[in-house]
Each structure stands twice: as C-alpha cells, then as structure tokens.
Amino acid sequence: MLRSLLFLPGNNPNMLINAGTLGADAVIFDLEDAVSPDEKDAARILVRNTMKYMNLEACEVIVRINSVDTSFWMEDINALLPYKPLVFLLPKTNCKDDVLKVCGYLSECEKKLEAEEGTAFVMPLIETAQGVENAFDIASCSKRIKALFLGAEDLTADLGSKRTKDGREIEYARSRLVVAARAAGVDVFDTPFTDVNDDEGILDDALLAKNLGFSGKASISPRHVSAINRVFSPSSEEIEYAYEVMMAIKEAKEQGKGAIALRGKMIDAPIVQRAEKTIAMAKALGIRGDENE
Amino acid sequence: MNKLVTTIKEAVELSGLKNGMTVSFHHHLRNGDYVLNMVMEEIARLGIKDLTVNASSLFDVHLPLIEHIKNGVVTNVSADYISGGLGRHFSCGVMENPVSFRTHGGRPSDIISGKTPIDVAFIAAPSCDPMGNCSGKYGKSACGSLGYAMVDAMHAKKVVVITDNLVKYPLADWSISETNVDYVVSVEEIGDPKGIVSGTTKITRDPVGLVMASMAAKTIEASGLLKDGFSFQTGAGGASLAAAKFLKEIMLEKNIRGSFGLGGITGYMVDMLNAGCFEKLLDVQCFDLSAVESIKNNPNHMEISAQHYASPTAKSAVVDSLDVVILGATEIDTDFNVNVHTDSNGYIMGGSGGHSDTAAGAKLSMIIAPMFRARLPIITDRVNCISTPGKDIDVLVTQGGIAVNPKNSELKERLVLSGLPVISIEELKEKTERITGKPEKIKKGDRVVAEVVGRNGEILDEIYSVC
Amino acid sequence: MDIIKSATAGTMESSDAYVEIEPGNGKNEISVESVVWMQFGEKIRTAVEEVLNELEVENAKVRVVDRGALECVIRARVETAVLRGKGEK
Known part of the structure; x- marks a missing residue:
C-alpha cells in the first residue's frame, strides 16, 4: 500500500543509496525535472545501477522518466524496464495518446525482453490544464494504468494561477482527478507540499488530500514522509470503529436481523466496505487493531 | 593584598613554575580559546622545559602546542578530547611519550586523588574581579558554565586567572571563588567569541x-x-x-x-x-x-x-x-x-x-x-x-x-x-x-602514541601511530 | 569500444566519484584516489576494470577520484564517462 511517495533526484548518489531507509512507502527516482539535460545519461545509468545493485526491499521504486515530447524517454525505459520499477511516472501527460504512445513502446520492449506483455505499469502525471480536462479519458485508456498523479507546480503555471499554501487554486483539479481516477477504478496521488520547513502545513495539506479521497501523497522532502504516513494510515479510533462495525454485522447476522445501528447510526453497505478497507489497511501496515478480532 | 599582575609572564614567574611540572587548562572557550597559546608562549620564552599539559580538551586552535612539543617545552599531554587537526600530529608521533586520554569524570577524580597533581592551573575567565572571583556568564567572551575549571582551581598548587573583563570587587555571581586564586591577569582578549559558542546549534537536515x-x-x-x-x-x-x-x-x-x-x-x-x-x-x-x-x-x-x-x-x-x-x-x-x-x-x-x-x-x-x-x-x-x-x-x-x-x-x-x-x-x-x-x-603503526585510561583508572586501550 | 575523446562524469560531492577518461597509449591505465583507499582501494580498482571489460574498452586512461562512493555509483560513473568518451556514433 502506498501512502507516501518520495521524490529523489536521479543524479544524487547520496540520496539514492539511502532510498530504502527514509521511511517512504515508495521512492520516485526522478530523471526529469531534477536532472539537467546534459546529465540525463549519467542519471539514467546511476538509477539503473541503484536498482540493480542496491537492496530496496524496504520500499517500492517508481521512476519518473522524461516526457514523450523529449528525446530521452525511450532510452529511460530501455535502461530501466529490466529492473522492474513498480510503475513509470509519465510527466506532462496531456491526453490518452501520450499514454498510449508509452504503452505501445512498453509492449515492444516487453517482447524484446521476452517478458510477459502488460506487466509494466504506468502512472500519468497530470500537470497541465489539458491533462486535467482529459483526466478520465487518460485514467481509463489502458490496463497498464495504476494511478493518476497530480502535479500542482506545473499545473498552476499552466493555469496562470499563484501556487499557495492552502491550495485553493488546485481545489478543482484535485477533486476532478479524484473523481476521474475513482471512476476508472485506479488510485490517485496528491501533489507534494513544497515548503520543506513547515511541519504543521504538511499535516494540514495531507489531511485535506486524504479527506478529498486521495490514496496517498507525494513529497519532495524526506522530512514530510512521516507526516504523510501518519495521515494516510487509519487512526486507532478508525480501526476501533471498523472492528465495532464488523462485530455488529456479525451479531446482526447471527440474530437474523436485517438492518442494524451502531452509535446511533444505521450501518449500511458503504460503511461496512469502509470498515473492511480500514481493517485491511491496518493489517497491511502492521498496526495492531482491537484485540477482540 | 594584591593579586593583580600585569603580564602572563609575571604570573608564570610568580607561580614558581619549573621544569618537569604540570600546567592545566580547561576548554570552555573551545576552538576560540587564546589562553592556552598565550600562556605556553610565555612559558616557552622563559625557557621552562619538560612540562606536562593537562587540558580538559584540546582543539585545533591549539596547534602552536605542537611546536612546544617539538622544542621540548612540553613532553607529556593529558586530555579528555583532542580534535582532528591536532590529533593528526600526535598520531604521526610528534611526541615521544604517549598522550594520556582520560574521561571528563576520570580527570577530576585523578586530580583530586593526587594521581595527576597540577602545579599551576590557568583559568580563562570571561569575568573576574581583582581578587579572583570569576565567572563565565558575563563579558564579551562569555562561555556560560566553568564546570571543568572548578576542580583545577580547587586542587592546583597555584591558580592563575586570565580575564578580558576585569570588574570591580566583588563579582557577586562567581563560579570560582577568590579563596582558590593566587594571581589575576587582565588581557585584551581571552578568545574569539565566534569560536567559543555558536550562534545557534542547528539540528541536522540530513x-x-x-x-x-x-x-x-x-x-x-x-x-x-x-x-x-x-x-x-x-x-x-x-x-x-x-x-x-x-x-x-x-x-x-x-x-x-x-x-x-x-x-x-x-x-x-x-x-x-x-x-x-x-x-x-x-x-x-x-x-x-x-x-x-x-x-x-x-x-x-x-x-x-x-x-x-x-x-x-x-x-x-x-x-x-x-x-x-x-x-x-x-x-x-x-x-x-x-x-x-x-x-x-x-x-x-x-x-x-x-x-x-x-x-x-x-x-x-x-x-x-x-x-x-x-x-x-x-x-x-x-x-x-x-x-x-x-x-x-x-x-x-x-x-x-x-x-x-x-x-x-x-x-x-x-x-x-x-x-x-x-x-x-x-x-x-x-x-x-x-x-x-x-x-x-587498516594497518596500525608500530608505536603507541596514546593510551586510553578508563574512568576507573584502568588502561582500556592503546592507540598506535599512523604515519 | 574506442575512446576517441576525453570525457568526465560524476562529481566531487561526498558519496560520489569523479571520473576522467581519455584515449590511451595502447592499453588501459587506471589511477584511483580515494578517501577510503586503505579499506577499499583494491575493490575500487577491480570494479573499474570490470566495467571497462564489460564495455570492451581496451585503450583508455581512466582517473577515478572517489569520495566514498558505493561500488554501484563508481560503476555508474565509469560507464557514463566511457559512453561520453566514445564519441558520435
């Protein structure tokens, strides 16, 4: 399960070699914005070697390749596909054709590598006005798509709006992406909170994203990882309530009751689903739940 | 009674320091300390040799000490900590006798018990009155606590306080009292405030x-x-x-x-x-x-x-x-x-x-x-x-x-x-x-350049030469 | 693979390595400076040789200034320098 996704600059050995110990559920090795054009080759080889030689079992690995309007992206895929990143993050995805272009190339490469077709996954990074408007189209255009990812810095530049801490300017984009991703049945990840020194702000921003329906949130600073993990993990109250719901359902079934209430509220199917999800998350995270399971 | 003397030289002479004795220093001024170097320079000029320097810690600012070792002014060093720039010289075998490392607790224990007696203690004091009541809390070179100097002051045979902030008698809030002090010297500066305390100590961003x-x-x-x-x-x-x-x-x-x-x-x-x-x-x-x-x-x-x-x-x-x-x-x-x-x-x-x-x-x-x-x-x-x-x-x-x-x-x-x-x-x-x-x-050299004395007096280990 | 021009890769930052490569005088010549020379000098030299062999470089002067890089980093920097020094296709 991915709560926190941490960007690490692709040409910085000191950051890459510590990738597995920074507490993030996934690291994003960045070959795009964090790497200058004349170092693209060096970063690609460095990231490849990191994936090849380092034990990164403690976290998932995502690679942000260069966008399809550059001359780098195919080489990025050639170099890294054999080391099976969890997904390729596709920057500046404007429309489904951008995604399909990459997916087509992945199929070719899989054939060459004699790998099973369709086993490499992608995550479109939506960071343009066009991308937001095409979000559902993009999210549903291929089985390789695991999730959508919102990039607010480029997006606000494209919109001509000012990027602010409370994020009003991206309210629409956030909601639109959550709806599009959920409609397509994929996950959706929120943009990083960029003030690395604001320990309170990250909590508020992550909580807002969680409440909007995001699956997790990206970060450009290791300092924000623990806050993100905390916000996107079920709280002990949530876990306790989830177990109460399951108990109540079980009792109701045993007593042959149809509808039941808990804490003065009717328990219906969505509440049960949510409780099941919470318990599954708590188990996956190794958080101890209620003892009465 | 007059304890005030005009120069460090005079204080050293009056203290009766002779060949083979032990002088002590404390490290509250850390890498901003001028006092150890000023004192050792006067001692060297007076032609006194074969001294033991017992310092609670030594920093790179004390690099001139190496010359005094080469010239035979200093033949033994005891310290609780020696920073890298200075340590390198000891590791390369600049001194014939091994450095004696103690702990911050072992050092006062050995001074008090008489195991490592001090003949003359030199105390860098950011504030002092003419009778020797002194404190680290006030003055342009303020360093706060004088905790490591207290034991030296109480147990050395002679105590010289060196200050750059001579105040009227009595300095009320003293850390070391006049009852222990023999001589007071007023100098222009006892240290560089930038090296004494940092403005703020920052937590890591790593x-x-x-x-x-x-x-x-x-x-x-x-x-x-x-x-x-x-x-x-x-x-x-x-x-x-x-x-x-x-x-x-x-x-x-x-x-x-x-x-x-x-x-x-x-x-x-x-x-x-x-x-x-x-x-x-x-x-x-x-x-x-x-x-x-x-x-x-x-x-x-x-x-x-x-x-x-x-x-x-x-x-x-x-x-x-x-x-x-x-x-x-x-x-x-x-x-x-x-x-x-x-x-x-x-x-x-x-x-x-x-x-x-x-x-x-x-x-x-x-x-x-x-x-x-x-x-x-x-x-x-x-x-x-x-x-x-x-x-x-x-x-x-x-x-x-x-x-x-x-x-x-x-x-x-x-x-x-x-x-x-x-x-x-x-x-x-x-x-x-x-x-x-x-x-x-790594390959060790063939000479012992330092011995590590545990807090209870046991030899914990020996450090070998590198160069 | 022929090295036809001089090239560099990497940086002098801690945990990185800086590599210079240029055409050789008939065989590979490798020099290594390292902050961990006493502990890892031989391993670093071996890693550089292996990368050159894998890339079939037989005639190059390679100078590595290691700042405590892990082996996978040193290998990456050497490979980058080689690919930059082999010239246009």
Whole structure:
C-alpha cells in the first residue's frame, strides 16, 4: 500500500543509496525535472545501477522518466524496464495518446525482453490544464494504468494561477482527478507540499488530500514522509470503529436481523466496505487493531 | 593584598613554575580559546622545559602546542578530547611519550586523588574581579558554565586567572571563588567569541540523520524510562539534537515532566527546560548563546563542576542519577565497544569526553550512528580503539535497524513489542556490508602514541601511530 | 569500444566519484584516489576494470577520484564517462 511517495533526484548518489531507509512507502527516482539535460545519461545509468545493485526491499521504486515530447524517454525505459520499477511516472501527460504512445513502446520492449506483455505499469502525471480536462479519458485508456498523479507546480503555471499554501487554486483539479481516477477504478496521488520547513502545513495539506479521497501523497522532502504516513494510515479510533462495525454485522447476522445501528447510526453497505478497507489497511501496515478480532 | 599582575609572564614567574611540572587548562572557550597559546608562549620564552599539559580538551586552535612539543617545552599531554587537526600530529608521533586520554569524570577524580597533581592551573575567565572571583556568564567572551575549571582551581598548587573583563570587587555571581586564586591577569582578549559558542546549534537536515533521530526518540519512549522524573543527556551532534527535538514533542504530547537535563547544554535543552520538559538543567559546559543566556538568567539552569558531573570517585555524581544518554560513535563493534577517539584510518580525532562516564552511569546508554559514513561501515568486528566498553552500552540506533546489547534483554523485548525494527548487531553488520562491501583492515603503526585510561583508572586501550 | 575523446562524469560531492577518461597509449591505465583507499582501494580498482571489460574498452586512461562512493555509483560513473568518451556514433 502506498501512502507516501518520495521524490529523489536521479543524479544524487547520496540520496539514492539511502532510498530504502527514509521511511517512504515508495521512492520516485526522478530523471526529469531534477536532472539537467546534459546529465540525463549519467542519471539514467546511476538509477539503473541503484536498482540493480542496491537492496530496496524496504520500499517500492517508481521512476519518473522524461516526457514523450523529449528525446530521452525511450532510452529511460530501455535502461530501466529490466529492473522492474513498480510503475513509470509519465510527466506532462496531456491526453490518452501520450499514454498510449508509452504503452505501445512498453509492449515492444516487453517482447524484446521476452517478458510477459502488460506487466509494466504506468502512472500519468497530470500537470497541465489539458491533462486535467482529459483526466478520465487518460485514467481509463489502458490496463497498464495504476494511478493518476497530480502535479500542482506545473499545473498552476499552466493555469496562470499563484501556487499557495492552502491550495485553493488546485481545489478543482484535485477533486476532478479524484473523481476521474475513482471512476476508472485506479488510485490517485496528491501533489507534494513544497515548503520543506513547515511541519504543521504538511499535516494540514495531507489531511485535506486524504479527506478529498486521495490514496496517498507525494513529497519532495524526506522530512514530510512521516507526516504523510501518519495521515494516510487509519487512526486507532478508525480501526476501533471498523472492528465495532464488523462485530455488529456479525451479531446482526447471527440474530437474523436485517438492518442494524451502531452509535446511533444505521450501518449500511458503504460503511461496512469502509470498515473492511480500514481493517485491511491496518493489517497491511502492521498496526495492531482491537484485540477482540 | 594584591593579586593583580600585569603580564602572563609575571604570573608564570610568580607561580614558581619549573621544569618537569604540570600546567592545566580547561576548554570552555573551545576552538576560540587564546589562553592556552598565550600562556605556553610565555612559558616557552622563559625557557621552562619538560612540562606536562593537562587540558580538559584540546582543539585545533591549539596547534602552536605542537611546536612546544617539538622544542621540548612540553613532553607529556593529558586530555579528555583532542580534535582532528591536532590529533593528526600526535598520531604521526610528534611526541615521544604517549598522550594520556582520560574521561571528563576520570580527570577530576585523578586530580583530586593526587594521581595527576597540577602545579599551576590557568583559568580563562570571561569575568573576574581583582581578587579572583570569576565567572563565565558575563563579558564579551562569555562561555556560560566553568564546570571543568572548578576542580583545577580547587586542587592546583597555584591558580592563575586570565580575564578580558576585569570588574570591580566583588563579582557577586562567581563560579570560582577568590579563596582558590593566587594571581589575576587582565588581557585584551581571552578568545574569539565566534569560536567559543555558536550562534545557534542547528539540528541536522540530513534525511538519514532525521530517520535515526526519530527512531531514537521512539526507542526512549518504548524503554519505559520516559515518565515523570525522567532525566536525559544528549550530545551536540546533529542527529542527537534532532532526537532531543522528537523527544520533546513526545514529552509535550504525553505531558511528561522530567527532572533534569544534563551535560554540555545546547539551546535545544534550554527549549526543553522552558517548555516544562525538565525542572532543572545541570550544566558543565554551554555550547551556544542560548545556553549562555539561560544559565545567566534562569535559576533552574545550574552550573556543576566536572567532579559533580561525572567523577567515579565522588560520593555520587549526576551521571549516577541519569536515565538516558544519547551518544555518538565513529565505530562500534559486535561486542558494543565504542570508538570515539580515532577515525576510520586510525588518526586521533576526538576522545571520550563524558562518553564513558555517562554510558556507565545512565540506565539507558544509546549510540546513534548511520550504518555507514562515506563507504565505511560503522559496525566492525573490533573497534580500532576502545573508548567506552561494550558492557556500558545498551543499544545502537541506525537507519537500518536497532541493535540491543544482549545483556539488556528486557529492553529488547520492550522495543520488539513496540513494533520497532530490532535486529541483532551481527545481522546489522552483515546488512551494512552488503551495501558497502567488506572493508580491508587498516594497518596500525608500530608505536603507541596514546593510551586510553578508563574512568576507573584502568588502561582500556592503546592507540598506535599512523604515519 | 574506442575512446576517441576525453570525457568526465560524476562529481566531487561526498558519496560520489569523479571520473576522467581519455584515449590511451595502447592499453588501459587506471589511477584511483580515494578517501577510503586503505579499506577499499583494491575493490575500487577491480570494479573499474570490470566495467571497462564489460564495455570492451581496451585503450583508455581512466582517473577515478572517489569520495566514498558505493561500488554501484563508481560503476555508474565509469560507464557514463566511457559512453561520453566514445564519441558520435
């Protein structure tokens, strides 16, 4: 399960070699914005070697390749596909054709590598006005798509709006992406909170994203990882309530009751689903739940 | 009675210093200290030879000492800590006799017992009156506590105070009283304020350091010691300070009121005092301006002598009442022995300071260190130098896991129950070497250049030459 | 693979390595400076040789200034320098 996704600059050995110990559920090795054009080759080889030689079992690995309007992206895929990143993050995805272009190339490469077709996954990074408007189209255009990812810095530049801490300017984009991703049945990840020194702000921003329906949130600073993990993990109250719901359902079934209430509220199917999800998350995270399971 | 003399030369002459005697210095002015160099220069000019320098610590600012060693003015050195630039010379064998390393508690113990008597103590005082009442809290060179100098002042045969802020008699708030002082010298400057205390001590921004610090705080929380009455010491290293910050957050969240913070004191400990995490700070040395301000103004921030801090032969010392200490290491071995004296190439670049005293005293002694620095693993089969014996270390916190000394099985159980990533030190060593590769052993030189005296007087280890 | 021009890769930052490569005088010549020379000098040299062999470089002068880099980093920097020094296709 991915709560926190941490960007690490692709040409910085000191950051890459510590990738597995920074507490993030996934690291994003960045070959795009964090790497200058004349170092693209060096970063690609460095990231490849990191994936090849380092034990990164403690976290998932995502690679942000260069966008399809550059001359780098195919080489990025050639170099890294054999080391099976969890997904390729596709920057500046404007429309489904951008995604399909990459997916087509992945199929070719899989054939060459004699790998099973369709086993490499992608995550479109939506960071343009066009991308937001095409979000559902993009999210549903291929089985390789695991999730959508919102990039607010480029997006606000494209919109001509000012990027602010409370994020009003991206309210629409956030909601639109959550709806599009959920409609397509994929996950959706929120943009990083960029003030690395604001320990309170990250909590508020992550909580807002969680409440909007995001699956997790990206970060450009290791300092924000623990806050993100905390916000996107079920709280002990949530876990306790989830177990109460399951108990109540079980009792109701045993007593042959149809509808039941808990804490003065009717328990219906969505509440049960949510409780099941919470318990599954708590188990996956190794958080101890209620003892009465 | 007139104790005021006009020059250091005069004070040295009056003190009766002769060939073969011992002079002492303290290190509150740290890398900003001018006094040791000024005094040694006058001593050398007077043609006095074959001296023992007993300093609580030596820093790179004291590099002129090397010339005095080469010229035979100084033939023995005893210190609790020697920084890297100076240490390199000792490692290369500049001095025939080995350096004698002690701990911050062992040094006063040996001075008081007469094992290492001091003939003349030179005390750098940021404020002093003409009769010798002096303090570190006031003046342009303010350094806060004078804890390491107190024992020297009380037990040396002669005591010379050197100040750059001579005030009218009496200086009311003294740390060292006139009853111990023979001569007072007023000079232009005793140190460079920039080297004495840092403006602010900053916590690390290094992401790995923060991961370790967070694990360290959680380890303390899980240890069962973090409750009302809790006492704590931490070093001024980046990760240790960050651990203090995380600990503060936990203490405030759980409304835990500790009893005291100990040690070299930084602004972070002052913040913890002011936030109500502790009732008192016990301070043998101030590290930054915020600590200096606090010890001057806050009656709950108290100065203590090195003896009171850590002496193993005092009837009791504060370290005996300490719950938790966070310490650093350049190396630690699979028996939990810690090296803080030499770097990975064998050069002297540190010393025990209060490391082994606090480790011996505290209920929980924690080492915090990254799995590797550059490419060098922190865990070895055997450390190049035993600074603190493994029996006094309870736990090692790294970003790759927490290794508990098998002697403390209760702690291990508690950490496991709290879901912390506990791993055996052997496994952690292997895990690290899978990343770094296994390093070749460094070759030791053929001369002993320093001996490490444990806090109880035992020889813990010998340090060999490098060049 | 022929090295036809001089090239560099990497940086002098801690945990990185800086590599210079240029056409050789008939065989490979490797020089290594390292902050961990005593502990890892031989391993570093071997790693550099292996990368050159894998890339079939037989005539190059390679100078490595290691700042405590892990082996996978040193290998990456050497490979980058080689690919930059082989010239246009």
